[in-house]
Amino acid sequence: MKNRPFILLLLVVLLLGSLAPLATAQDTQTLTVSIWGFNLDILDENVFAPFEELHNVEIVLDTGNNSDRLARLQAEGENSSIDVAHFATQFTHIANEAGLLQAYDPEKLENLHEVYDWAQDPLGNLAGVGYTVNSLGLIYRSDLIEAEVSSWADLLRDDVAGFATIPEMSTTFGPAALIMIDRALAMQALDEGEELDAINYDADMAWEALPQLADNLVTTYIRSSELTTLVQEEEVRIAPYASFAVGNLLNTGHELSTVVPAEGIVGQTNMISITSATDKVDLAHAYIDWFISHDVQEAEALDLIDSPVNATVELPEDICALLTCGEMLDTMIVLDQAEVSDRLEDWLERWNEVMVR
């Protein structure tokens, strides 16, 4: 019976395991929120915990990146337990086209009038409220790249060959990066004095240059952490980056400079939407209203989590410099998501044809 101590150990583990569910069993009302698995502990402190207390409700999180969560929502349809969903604009658009969202009621959002006009209803169909803004700019190793970086087309330069990366087409900023490269190429092709205004959503010039760009790339990246790894490991010296990741990038300790390219940066709102599967419509509105309120927006900004869309929030300059705010808001380019989404399926296929080797 030399096995006895081992079996005792197993029993103890068993006991512990069976006790654990007791601690979590509760029957308060719940609100299920679909959101990125990013900075959850800070969000809990700033947003979730106070909201739970205010409305005597328990928030349950469904975490993952845009496409994972959208795929689950799409698979579950009307059976989904998700009540509100955070998505980037482009994914909100897809979800809305698929009938997964319901329109919000502006009358039910007391704080909506404090939000910048462009964030109140970014898609123009009440599919969701923009609650934070991100931007896509360029970042590069200023100690290793000697020539000045000032354009999206610099990703194609010979001196960065083998050290560049761009976001994968399937991600939030994938289409945006390609469209901006196209814009840069178009501007180079212009004669002196000519001006370019309309954005070419077909991005023909960028597609034409894509095989050449592909030769310059180490890889493409899906997650912001992948980019951080690549920069940390010195595999990458130049890349388009999403503003929310700048903290992690600067933490790598390398000499990095951020650039606002001549063609501009791309702005993008993250949105909160109410699913069509939910029956907790009032609570969902309360959640959105809470997220865009002055206090929450300010707390999130001060922790460098979300750039505010609430116009009443005033930030110290050093904080503002690290977020998407101030003057940047006036110059950034906002893409028409309907135009992007119409092309996306085709683009994903073309993308794979060039990129997979």
Place this chain on the structure above:
Amino acid sequence: MSRRPNQTRTIVLLVSPAFIFVLVFFVLPLMFLLSQSVLPADGGFTLTGYVDFFQSRVSRIVYLRTLRLGLIVTGICVLMSYPAAFVLARMPARRRSFLMSLVILPLMTNAVARTFAWLIILGRRGMVNQTLLSLELVENPVRFIFTETAIVLGLTQLFLPLMVLPLVSAMENIPDDVLEAARSLGANRLITFARIVVPLSSDGLVLGATLVFTGSVTAFVTPAILGGSRLLLMSTLLRQEAVILFDQQAAAVVAVVMISTTLAVNLLLRFLRVRQV
């Protein structure tokens, strides 16, 4: 054993709960998956999913790469395990038991943890590059992560145990007398190894190769972390089709191709084993 009249009833009672569970929750979903791959949402029956799969340049590349890497990993595992397994099999039982418990450690650890280590080892400033640089074998750091080399290394570490274990248990059964007899008849070590040890352990070799190969062509975490988003294998392609492109039929096709491949390899190698016995 005596046959009782109610024996059939006993067997049915014993087997049916689990059997029904597996039938309903495992076999049925797979049947449903199979049907998804040939029945489009708008009705009818079509094989276009499969035609598209084999006609698309991307999926052909991915499929062939998956098979090729599977073969490479299997080959490396065989080369690394064979001599080592022989040493293990000839060891005193106590020491062997300790060493064997170390062999299975990679199998028993979380794949994310294990794969993460390779990111640190293979990075531009990782151990491998530091060594290469200090030996002046290379001038600039070599890029390993997001390459096939990284995937092969990660998979090899993961699946080596599946080669070592069956080899050791096959070699344990080779009696010492046989080896001594061969030596005393003048055969040198290499010949003894090639003529006696290899044939007598081929059963373990085939089993090990089956396990390693099917494991390699279906692994997900290793290619997901070490391959990045451009170097797709079948498993990462399946996930991309299902989650990013929302193409359930295409994903179902990839899944069915994966199952068919592993089943075919298993049947083929099982047939080999039966023939030898």
Place this chain on the structure above:
Amino acid sequence: MVSRWMYTSLVILYCFLLGPFVIIFMASFGANATMAFPPQGFTLDWFANVFETSQFIDSFWISLQLALLSTIVSLIMGMPVAYALVRFQFTGSGLVETVFSAPILVPGLVIGFAMLNFFVLLGDMQVMTGLFIGHTAILFPYSVRVISASLRNLDPYVEDAAVSLGARRLRGFLLVVLPNMQAGIAAAFVLGFITSFNNVPVSLFLSGPGVTTLPVSMLSYLEYYFDPTIAALSTLLVAFTVVLVQSAERLLGLSQFV
């Protein structure tokens, strides 16, 4: 017969198998915020961070419950199957054996994907229920195989003797067979627990709102952060595994069942 180069190959094999764990162990104490090798400085902050990150704590409990529950259920349901396969010869036993070894032949990712689609078809299902079903199904091959192996080692005459002395078969099983199978059951339990606790591919598709397993939450943590917290958590998990596997190996001879 065993020559020096063979010993060398043994050493290489073990370096390759175990080296990565040493690297992880070292990296988890490094002071840099992002990973670099060799690590500089020494800190326990990353371990503290593991315990402060609620997604790890929550998903740890879920993984623990899930692994215990699905292992126990697969054992309780798998044991009678193993018994039937070993003690009786019956038509269809080949089919039964094939069906119960099938989940090991089908890629985990395919199982997860197929089950997700199927559960959606069934309609409203709790995430935990889905995970439980998925994990139980993939554990059957292990429990049936390990229990069968340990039953085969048991002399059937002992049981038959008990039965012929008047004990009912069930009583005979409970009083004679079961106590002698302790080691096999415990080995099957350890193997099943570890398999479920570490599973990624099946859980990846079946996780849902509020219910994520530990390996999946580690994978999604890697999507956003690249710091030694993952190394620290990995070190803890490897230590836990080493203790579990070593004691199981010493007491039960786990490696013969793998």
